[in-house]
Amino acid sequence: MKNYTNDNTARRYIAHVSTLGTTQIHLRNPYIIAWWSAAFPGFGHLLLSKYLRGFVLFIWEVVINLQSNINVAMIHSFQGDIDMAKESLNTKWLLIYIPVYIFAIWDSYRTTVDLNKIYILAESENHTFNSFSMGAMEINYLDKRNPIMSIIWSLFMPGLGQLYIHRIIVAFFIVTWTVVFFYYSHLLESISLLFLGEIQKATNVLNPEWLLFFPSLYGFATYDAYINTVENNKLAEKEQKNFLEKTYQHSDFYIEKEKR
Template sequence: MNNYTNDNTARRYKAHVSILGTTQLHLRNPYIIAWWSAAFPGFGHLLLSKYLRGYALFIWEVIVNTNANVNASMIYSFQGNISMAKEVLDTRWLLMYIPVYLFAIWDSYRTTVDMNRFYVLAEREEHRFNSFSIGALEINYLDKRNPVVAVMWSLFIPGLGQLYIHRILTAFFVIIWLVIFYYNSHIQEAVVFLFLGKVKEATAVLNPEWLLFIPSHYGFATYDSYMNTVENNKLFEKDLRNHLSENYQSKAFRILKGQKVK
């Protein structure tokens, strides 16, 4: 592959390969990104590789949600107990929760629109970028990987799919918070009771407030690993095609439009 580095000689780069992962610009649907922010603030920004903003919003969601008893209120709403759903809400925390929740949705949508524009400009500029990075701790390179394998590992344990495609920052963040959610929800203990046929004990030991965090966590890890595997494959194929064209294709080679090759 090439030996180019992102040395700020171009206005925009489509991608950057570092020992911590591959970050790239590509077209995204703003509504899908906004939907993930609505499902869990921070997820939309993590999909955009806006890590610091994503981490801040994610941690904010967990802290304020648990203190405002939002998940507990949702559980009572699912059970049809509306009066109890209202009673458990802590308005002191809830009034802080709503503005940041709306900001996460709006900002992820706005950022996606901007990044799509930058992608179009970077695609026209076609400046080369580094495709191989080696350091004392890690090696990362553009390669083709199987999206189905990424999904499979994400369904086993969220974060493993990200490790498979070398999204180190997202992988560690997802795995650490999965452990926190598992521990506080007692889901592992409930699974053991289910294996023993003790359904009542399994239900009693669960902490539903923390349990509600887990489905969206699994969904995000699966979607993120699949989507980024597909986009990394596209980036690899285009980079390899450019490399072969520049170094191995005859300078006299031409494709004439409208004429059949005999």
């Protein structure tokens, strides 16, 4: 009987299916990954499934951003009040923020280039990997899902798109921080007042410093869910194709390529 599990006998694998999610490598645009790191440090690494590094950089961004008043300065700059933007910045924390911010962009770009090379090598090796994982808490398996549904659920609540495609670790992290941002920004309270027609109260209750985290969070959650749904679908097709070829295709079967 043939073995179709990830048994660590190959040098490289393109994917691994566990109860916590499906982790895979595929070709990515390094500039896109670097852009997400620039939008919010940690997002680029999370797209690469470099979870621990991504979580550290994300939390660093939130803490140092709040301590250095970067979002407050951005609000003043959006209003054209450049002098207030300068005065609001805490330079002691800002000087710590800058090198880590640059590192997040550089490291995500470098890692993407390396993983693209590794993917090409792993693709040529074409070693089998597990497509089904069962544990006491969860079951995960490769299947095809609708990318549009990933977008819709992510727009309802960041993290739900990741749950839809079984990216448990990222989903838990995003949902947790979404709740934190909702709580401290008072966004839901503001929306409730807006529905009641209390526009002035709805505006006053908002905490813009925390509110500015939402565009990046919503954008990343939606993009990550969509891209990983598309790539998981490709992976499911590839795994099924390899299984059928190795199980049912005759060893002498050959398709001659058309000469040009």
